[in-house]
Amino acid sequence: xxxxxxxxxxxxxxxxxxxxxxxxxxxxxxxxxxxxxxxxxxxxxxxxxxxxxxxxxxxxxxxxxxxxxxxxxxxxxxxxxxxxxxxxxxxxxxxxxxxxxxxxxxxxxxxxxxxxxxxxxxxxxxxxxxxxxxxxxxxxxxxxxxxxxxxxxxxxxxxxxxxxxxxxxxxxxxxxxxxxxxxxxxxxxxxxxxxxxxxxxxxxxxxxxxxxxxxxxxxxxxxxxxxxxxx
Numbered sequence: 539x540x541x542x543x544x545x546x547x548x549x550x551x552x553x554x555x556x557x558x559x560x561x562x563x564x565x566x567x568x569x570x571x572x573x574x575x576x577x578x579x580x581x582x583x584x585x586x587x588x589x590x591x592x593x594x595x596x597x598x599x600x601x602x603x604x605x606x607x608x609x610x611x612x613x614x615x616x617x618x619x620x621x622x623x624x625x626x627x628x629x630x631x632x633x634x635x636x637x638x639x640x641x642x643x644x645x646x647x648x649x650x651x652x653x654x655x656x657x658x659x660x661x662x663x664x665x666x667x668x669x670x671x672x673x674x675x676x677x678x679x680x681x682x683x684x685x686x687x688x689x690x691x692x693x694x695x696x697x698x699x700x701x702x703x704x705x706x707x708x709x710x711x712x713x714x715x716x717x718x719x720x721x722x723x724x725x726x727x728x729x730x731x732x733x734x735x736x737x738x739x740x741x742x743x744x745x746x747x748x749x750x751x752x753x754x755x756x757x758x759x760x761x762x763x764x765x766x767x768x769x
Contacts (some may be wrong), residue, residue, distance in 0.1 A: 540619040541769050544702040545611060545626045546720055547631070555602040555630055575584065579686050585677065589604025592680040596646045597664045599628040607708065608634035608656060609651055610761040617765055618704075623720065625694045625710060625721035626658040627682060640698065642691050648681035692716050699723040704769050709753045710735040712740060729769070733757055 549557075574580050575591040606728070614620050621638040622631050627646040630751035631639045648730035651657035651672035658681055670678045683689050699705065705724040712718040724730060726744045733749045741748065749756040
């Protein structure tokens with residue numbers, strides 16, 4: 539049986555492919571007010587503005603390409619059972635070849651019905667517009683978890699993390715909850731790696747190694763080590 543490696547990724551890994559993060563000085567929040575584009579209230583107030591915002595994000599995500607960090611995770615899958623839990627809504631992990639990806643915050647290239655959340659569709663092209671409806675005739679919305687909404691995949695992410703043999707956390711500030719609490723679900727005795735260029739030192743996490751590097755440097759190096767030396 540293959541050892542199970544769980545990788546938790548955040549905006550930092552996609553940023554190196556050119557996708558802006560919300561918290562950067564040139565990030566997306568400077569153009570838009572968070573409460574006007576990423577909440578259920580915003581959707582009810584101005585659907586056209588919300589759709590415009592996500593159309594821009596979708597176009598940006600489609601133009602981006604997987605980087606060395608994404609590719610390293612695909613390589614890791616050749617030897618281990620790798621599950622990626624991501625806060626990112628792009629599909630760069632899938633395009634790099636990873637086959638087990640849990641999207642906590644939704645997927646930018648999908649839409650879903652506003653009357654039946656089980657009706658999920660792949661968006662053709664880069665735009666979702668007013669008048670695009672589901673099979674029940676209701677307006678489609680971005681398949682995104684907005685601020686103030688439940689994170690439906692969170693329980694699944696906790697279950698997977700609890701079964702991990704190794705946990706790798708890369709490119710996340712560990713500030714957004716409930717996702718940031720994922721470290722606490724990993725078994726105490728397994729090795730854990732935190733890869734991020736920013737200063738971080740999560741309290742109370744056992745067997746944690748911190749690699750203060752950007753994703754495209756630290757992750758490929760760690761993957762090579764795990765492939766050569768084993769867990």
